[in-house]
Amino acid sequence: MATxxxxxxxxxxxxxxxxxxxxxxxxxxxxxISQMSSEVVDSNPYSRLMALKxxxxxxxxxxxxxxxxxxxxxxxxxSVTAEMLTRxxxxxxxxxxxxxxxxxxxxxxxxxxHQSGMSKVEAAEKTLKEIxxxxxxxxxxxxxxxxxxxxxxxxxxxxxxxKSGEPVNLVLSCVDNFEARMTVNTACNELGQNWIESGVSExxxxxxxxxxxxxxxxxxxxxxxxxxxxxxxxxxxKREGVCAASLPTTMxxxxxxxxxxxxxxxxxxxxxxxxxxxxxxxxxxxxxxLRPNPTCDDRHCVNxxxxxxxxxxSKPKVEKVEEKxxxxxxxxxxFEIQLVSETTEEELKNSEGFVPDLVQGLKVAxxxxxxxxxxxxxxxxxxTEKSLEELMKEMQTL
Amino acid sequence: MxxxxxxxxxxxIPLLKTKAGPRDGELWVTRLKEEYQALIKYVQNxxxxxxxxxxxxxxxxxxxxxxxxxxxxxxxxxxxxxxFDIPITYPTTAPExxxxxxxxxxxxxxxxxxxxxxxxxxxxxxRNVPKFGIAHALSLGLGPWLAVEVPDLIQKQIITHKxxxxxx
Numbered sequence: 001m002a003t004x005x006x007x008x009x010x011x012x013x014x015x016x017x018x019x020x021x022x023x024x025x026x027x028x029x030x031x032x033i034s035q036m037s038s039e040v041v042d043s044n045p046y047s048r049l050m051a052l053k054x055x056x057x058x059x060x061x062x063x064x065x066x067x068x069x070x071x072x073x074x075x076x077x078x079s080v081t082a083e084m085l086t087r088x089x090x091x092x093x094x095x096x097x098x099x100x101x102x103x104x105x106x107x108x109x110x111x112x113x114h115q116s117g118m119s120k121v122e123a124a125e126k127t128l129k130e131i132x133x134x135x136x137x138x139x140x141x142x143x144x145x146x147x148x149x150x151x152x153x154x155x156x157x158x159x160x161x162x163k164s165g166e167p168v169n170l171v172l173s174c175v176d177n178f179e180a181r182m183t184v185n186t187a188c189n190e191l192g193q194n195w196i197e198s199g200v201s202e203x204x205x206x207x208x209x210x211x212x213x214x215x216x217x218x219x220x221x222x223x224x225x226x227x228x229x230x231x232x233x234x235x236x237x238k239r240e241g242v243c244a245a246s247l248p249t250t251m252x253x254x255x256x257x258x259x260x261x262x263x264x265x266x267x268x269x270x271x272x273x274x275x276x277x278x279x280x281x282x283x284x285x286x287x288x289x290l291r292p293n294p295t296c297d298d299r300h301c302v303n304x305x306x307x308x309x310x311x312x313x314s315k316p317k318v319e320k321v322e323e324k325x326x327x328x329x330x331x332x333x334x335f336e337i338q339l340v341s342e343t344t345e346e347e348l349k350n351s352e353g354f355v356p357d358l359v360q361g362l363k364v365a366x367x368x369x370x371x372x373x374x375x376x377x378x379x380x381x382x383x384t385e386k387s388l389e390e391l392m393k394e395m396q397t398l
Numbered sequence: 399m400x401x402x403x404x405x406x407x408x409x410x411i412p413l414l415k416t417k418a419g420p421r422d423g424e425l426w427v428t429r430l431k432e433e434y435q436a437l438i439k440y441v442q443n444x445x446x447x448x449x450x451x452x453x454x455x456x457x458x459x460x461x462x463x464x465x466x467x468x469x470x471x472x473x474x475x476x477x478x479x480x481x482f483d484i485p486i487t488y489p490t491t492a493p494e495x496x497x498x499x500x501x502x503x504x505x506x507x508x509x510x511x512x513x514x515x516x517x518x519x520x521x522x523x524x525r526n527v528p529k530f531g532i533a534h535a536l537s538l539g540l541g542p543w544l545a546v547e548v549p550d551l552i553q554k555q556i557i558t559h560k561x562x563x564x565x566x
Contacts, residue, residue: 099509145485147420147461177508178520179494182487221490224524243506243514297490297527366521380529381412381435388427388460391434396455398441 032133036062036089045132046089058267065134067266068092068162070171072144072184074120075099076246077198078174079110080255085135086128088263091162092136093128095121096153098143108248136162145183154187170262171195174255176244178225185220188212189300192307194265198258200251202244205280206230207254209261209273210290215304217274218290221297223356224364228277228286250280277362286361293354401542407447408537411440417528419488420461429489430460433531440533451544452480452536460484463493463532467540469548474559476548480540492523493532495540503556504547513543 002010030045038050052058069090071082074097082093101115101123115123121139128135138160142149161168171193173184181197188195192214200207206228212219257276264270274289292305352367384391414432418425437454444450454465461484468477478500482493494512501511508514519539523530530538551557 102509143483145487146483147459147486150421150486177494179485179487179491182491183485186487224521243508366524368524368527379412380415381432381439384431384435386431388431388434391431391438392455392458395434395438395441398438398445398453 029130030133036065049088058269061267063267064089064263065091066162067170068094068160068168069262069266070094070096070157070160070168072096072171072173073175073180074124075105075174075176076108076248076251077200077255077258078172079108079120079124080252081172081174081198081258082124082128083110083131084255084259085262086132088259089132090135092138094156094160094168095124095137095139096142096144097121098141107246108251144187145179150183150187153183154191157187157193158191167191167193169194169266172258172262173197174258181220185212186298186300189214189219189221189298189304192304196258196261198254200246200254201228201230203230203232204245204247204250205232206278207250207257207280208275208277209254209257210275211261211265211272214301215292215306215308218292218356219296219298219301219304221301222290222293223354224366224368226275226277226358227363227365228279229361229363230279230281232281247280250278253278253280275362279361284361286359288359288362290356293356295354404537404542407440407443407449407541408534410443411533411537412436413526413529414489414531415528417489419486419490420459420484421486426460429528429531430456433460433533436531436533440537451541454480454532454536467497467536467544469544471549471552474561476552476557476559489528489531492519492530492535492539495535500547500551500557504551506543506547513540513547515539515543 033045036046036050037044038047038053040047040051050061053061067090069085069092071078071085071093074082074095078095078097082095085093097120099120101111101118101120103113103116105111106113110127111120111123119141121141125137125139129137138156140149140153140156142152144150144153156168157171158167159165171184171188173181173195175181175184176199181199184195184197187193194211194213197210197212197220198208208226208228210220210226211217257273257278261273261276265272273287275287277284277286279285292301294302294305296302296305353370355364355367358364386394412435414429414436416425416429416432418429420426422429441450441452451469452465452467454463456463462481463484464479464481466477467480468475470476478497480495480497482495484493485491494508496511497507497513498511501507501509506514522538523535526534548557552559
């Protein structure tokens with residue numbers, strides 16, 4: 001039987017434990033701050049950011065509070081992206097994702113095991129509001145690629161800005177699949193919305209960001225997806241029993257590139273990158289500007305290109321001095337050796353379709369043939385007199 | 399890249415003509431009719447070659463598809479529910495075929511039971527826009543996936559035949 005002393009000791013222990021639990025549970029919530037201050041005191045969450053002005057990097061940092069960014073996909077890259085923007089004091093964030101937090105996500109940053117089962121946007125909103133209550137949030141837990149949700153998604157991009165009715169300032173694509181990227185591309189081409197695409201390869205050792213200004217730079221449908229070469233032989237890439245690998249490091253690097261470019265664009269400092277690749281194996285960072293494909297498959301991209309050219313024409317002209325590259329002529333060539341390609345350039349082009357000029361270290365994931373005029377050799381479906389309903393019924397009764 | 403049997407059955411599926419997705423109004427109806435024609439032909443071909451392996455139907459807009467697919471292993475038939483949405487970017491991007499009941503049972507799957515296709519599928523699809531349709535996605539994507547994954551799942555005893563389940 002327990003003595004009074006034992007019981008008293010037990011009570012003390014339990015009280016201590018309860019106190020600890022209570023303290024852990026207590027959320028330290030800071031009040032909202034109406035005006036960003038550059039006063040350097042421990043209690044000012046914006047002091048180090050406002051210091052960017054005094055150091056002459058950013059002219060008007062407070063402007064960030066009037067900007068609204070949509071983050072599409074809040075997984076390994078998107079959640080970290082949203083956290084960085086939240087800590088920087090962005091005015092408003094729109095978050096889109098249909099996924100739930102799972103324990104399998106714990107090799108990445110941001111989410112915590114106790115959030116398993118929650119929708120990613122809901123979990124993210126809660127954490128981010130605790131970090132910075134000044135940020136306004138709009139979150140949507142749905143798949144943007146389906147018909148119903150796409151219409152709503154477009155509407156939010158168009159009117160969900162910091163001031164209601166205005167478009168968002170920038171869309172950041174942090175999705176993990178081709179279908180969703182093409183969906184963001186479709187929406188932004190139609191709306192003329194600037195956006196930045198980001199991605200990490202399925203083997204986790206390369207990534208990229210690509211700034212897309214519809215009509216001015218290459219859209220995501222202008223060319224097959226670009227791949228950052230990592231000097232690994234893709235054919236020997238082992239995919240036994242897995243779909244994709246991921247590293248928190250590569251994802252954080254890409255999220256860092258993405259938000260850095262976002263801040264440079266919104267707050268107008270430094271040079272904005274149009275394409276920046278990351279090869280983690282050799283630590284190589286290819287960078288370039290990609291021009292749009294005049295024969296892009298997306299007609300809205302082509303329309304945006306025409307609109308951009310008109311805008312450019314109306315601008316006052318700046319004289320350009322073109323540097324001419326001299327043809328290489330070898331002074332001594334007694335056998336008159338000439339290099340001649342086996343296939344004509346046109347043949348090559350037709351078999352590969354549009355391939356953009358790329359810097360070293362970049363290539364297209366695959367090529368698609370140029371649209372051919374002559375009909376295909378394969379058998380096409382016949383024209384049918386049957387109605388859709390009749391065909392549906394026929395399929396059901398098979 | 400694809401085995402001979404797949405190649406042969408693929409070649410017998412008629413190709414589609416209309417490049418239209420679910421946001422394209424009347425053109426989508428035309429495309430949808432072509433999809434059904436190709437699917438009907440494909441099922442008939444399968445029946446003729448004694449290799450009938452799926453049934454599929456859609457909602458009336460043709461944006462959501464559902465049905466069944468099955469795989470015969472050691473004379474036993476294993477059947478799975480099949481479903482997928484037509485993305486608004488279709489047919490530029492292929493539909494993401496899903497077998498929800500196998501979600502979490504194999505690593506060759508993305509969340510929600512979407513099957514993980516080989517590196518060859520996407521380039522092949524991209525090179526054949528808009529000629530490839532749902533029937534081609536099934537033939538090139540789901541067929542080979544079932545042939546590899548189902549025997550593996552059975553061998554690892556992750557899935558069992560319905561008759562065995564009943565005995566338990």
